Amino acid sequence: MTTRSDSEAIPRSRLTLVAIVGGAIIILSLLAYVALDRAMRNAAMDEARSVAAADAAILAEGLQSELEKFSLVPLVLAEDPQVRGLVSGDSGDVATLNRRLEELAQQTGAAAIYLTDARGTTLAASNWRLPTSFVDSNYGFRRYFIQAMDSGSATQFALGTVSRRPGLYIAQRVDDGESKLGIVAVKVEFDALEASWRKATSGVFVTDAEGVVLVTSNPAWRFNTLRPENAAKRDRAADARQFGLASLPTMPDLTSPSSLVGTSLIETEQPIAPNGWDLHLLADPSPRVAAARANAQLVLLLGLVAVALAGAALFLGQRRREARAEAEVAERTAKLRDQLQQANRLATLGQVTAGVGHEIRQPVAAMRVLAENGGKLLSAGDAATAKENFGTIVSLTDRIGKITDELRRFSRRGTAQPRDVALREVVEGAMLLLGDRIAQSGAGVVLPPGEDLAIRVRGEHVGLEQVLVNLLQNALDAVGGDGRIVLSITRDGEKCLLSVRDNGPGLDAEQRDSLFQPFATTKEDGLGLGLVISQDIMRSLGGDLVLARADGGGACFVMAVPLA
Template sequence: MQGRLGRWHLVPIALAALLLLGALAMLGLDRAMRVRALEETRTAATSQAAILAAGLESELNKFSLVPRVLAVDPEVAALLGGESAQRPLLNRRLAALAQQTSAAAIYLMDARGTTLAASNWDRPDSFIGSNYRFREYFNGARKDGAASEFALGTVSRRPGLYLAERVGPADQPLGVVAVKVEFDSLEAKWRDAEDGVFVTDAGGIVLLASNPEWRFRSAAGERPAQRDPARDAMRFGVAEPLPFELPATGPAASRVRMIEKIQPIAPVGWELHLLADPAPRLSVALANGRLAGVIALALLALAGAGALVWRRQRQARAAAEIAAQTATLREQLQQANRLATLGQITAGLGHEIRQPLAAMRVYAENGERLLDADRTDEAAENFHRIAGLAGRIGEITEEQLNFSRRSAEEPRIIALAEVIDGSLLLLRDQIRQKGLSITWPDPRSAAAARVRARHVQLEQVLVNLLQNAVQAAGQGGEIALAIAARENSLQLSVTDNGPGVLPELQDSLFQPFVTSKREGIGLGLAIARDIMRELGGDLTHEATATGARFTMTMPAA
């Protein structure tokens, strides 16, 4: 009896030990999940910072070419050489170039720093007549050939990067051409997409930032003794930049510092800083970790119920097998659906080939009789017709092979008329069976339409759109193809007079597995749009009064 009582006294001790072990395990799990969440945040931040830095470098490289090209322009040299008649023409050229490149301003200064021509020549804040000899980018370009400087505009007080290039040789410079680049749109994108982004120069001064309050603060710690307050006041509007501190996030009781990732910006010696907020990942990781800990403790508490655990495991295995079988069946159904689509086209091609084969046999038999009767001229005509029919069969089979081929060809100049002819050839039997009316593009526009793309991929997209239009238009329906030219692209549209796309599907029409067809799986349009965007174009949909219109946009050749 006393032995039993002694054993019962051990139960509270065992429970206390289990609780203590559980608490220690929870603390260790929390720590592990926290470390993992922080590491995931750092990894994602490193990748995102590299992407943002590459985008900014690309933008800067684009603008750096403008002053370099203008510096060797004959009209620029002529104006700096004293030919004032070039000024109106050059002003208009600079204005057009600034609009095309989205530059804030492009302007030309003589060797003394006086602006002779500018893209903003016709605006109240025109640079013409202003002297920028005091700017570092002017003096640096005169001395070294090229220079850059980030500063506030003297008139607009808007910050921007000035890229300058010397015109003429170093010993006898004619002047300097400069481009001002503003980054308002880029900062707005950062503000909408990232937790925090800012860019610093070589001295640690914040030049660009997703938060305007961070701009012109010093991220280099204490103010270096060699900084010039007067120069900083002229460039940044503040004589002594305030220190920049990394923001914290999360509840006040458990503030978490933002994770900072730095990427160099090659052309100008800047650094891009990405601030990533680890709080969301931390909260999710801790919640998942604690949930896993509770489940583990619960499983340990139920360790004695081996039979129940075994039963649950068996049920879990059975559910997993059912899920695997269901996934396999779903995949087989999808494959069968894809093969059915290919079979529809192939069946139509077989019908297209059987007719000329039958005609060839009749012509051949008649040709033999005509030769026996010594009617060689008529027999030759029969053989000529046989050759034409054989050529037609060759065209059909060649188009089928081209369409089914997985081509790794590079983009090339393609006539849209060839793509249209090939696509309609593949679907001719379906179109004829349904009695559809096909409206072709204007012959002149179709003959002149040239795009840069991959033939097989364009035909794949067009066949998909035409097949959808054939199904939507129904018996005796109408399908219209039209070609329209834009500034740097061509558009090929397919319009049908079917019932159109359901309103509830229009916003998600190009998402995978979205379809209104009972037999469809909803991948055709998603794949088609991916192909067009890979080719540098797009695929769009618009509802019409009597049906639907899908438009392929392609880069013009």
């Protein structure tokens, strides 16, 4: 027989097995993640190096092209007859040459173009108009002048002696046979290029053959040296003349995570000929590495994502079914509301039909009499009086047309889109439909002044007219034969308030509490839906229908409509 301790040992062993298997799966998953993460990180670093090398080549090519463009300027000018004539001792037209050099500098983007004699004194310069003009300044001490006079051409990166702005000086000797007459020099500044580098890269700088930073996206790096071990061998006086610094600072280690940049950067070098320069591009691989790590995590979590997607699909399916059911209910509700409003309009038309028939019969009878009299007048030769009769007939037909148009519009099914409506159209339409009943009841109806009726609201004509007709009919029922009904219009912020006030007996507290509830009515033959439907119409138009007063002095209902 199995003992209790044996039966308890079986589930315990199963739990242990599940724990071991679960732990093994977790460990294997972690090991797989570590291996995948390392592989993807290495691939991301390789890709970052490849992209950085390509970017460095593009930047170097751009700088090389810029240097070659400016190198052509002194070569061409050294052969110019006017330049040769000036350095040969012919005073010539110096002003014309100054202007030529000025225009050429503007066209090429050079900071300065100038001509010196064999002793280094500047004879003409593109900046001759400026306070920092090179004219009459002597640059015989500059290395580029000495080397150009010796070998024919030279370049040197240095601070300007007057402007104190860094730039590259490109010099070409002017010869006349065996005679060395002077040099033509172009100064190139790299402000625009450095600004574009700052926007596009994490860091880029150009060093000369001795490892000194010349052109850089970070001005703080300029004239730093990559070779601090050679500092003791440098000519401090020459560095002070060329760079403005007797002791060049050491370039920070930007590829170390502990550097000022705060992350490990990739440095790529690209040589630039013919100056012995090197372009150094610093690329930040962290976005690619972060993407690689994210991809590794994504691979690890694919199983969980699949499960989550399945659950989400079930949830969304349920929500979609619920939304479809809600939409169907809303559609049925809208149809029922429309049908209810249509039934209310037709019921209202049934109530006013007799009065409208009377409104039409009277003009028809008058038209018959006028037409008969008109025929007799024509036979008697009284054409003028007959013409007046016929004019009256036309006006009566217009009135009949207005009444029938109003009936047709009021009975139309469906709701039109809201538009700008003048309140005069709504009030006059309601008065057309109820004119005969008002006349027979003996009640007095006071309409708003013309300027108030001209106010335009944002609504739907038939809906507003239906509400107003319902309110007027209720007021006529309340006031009896000698009552008084006053329509007034006021503005309240962005709403227009159309009030229907009567001097009837008003409503008691119980009636007021149930006024806008379905099937609550004070009439023996009423259904109690008129005010409910009217309030629904007003709210669908962005307004409202409220009871403003219901004391012993009568009731006042207010239609709040958005202003146009």
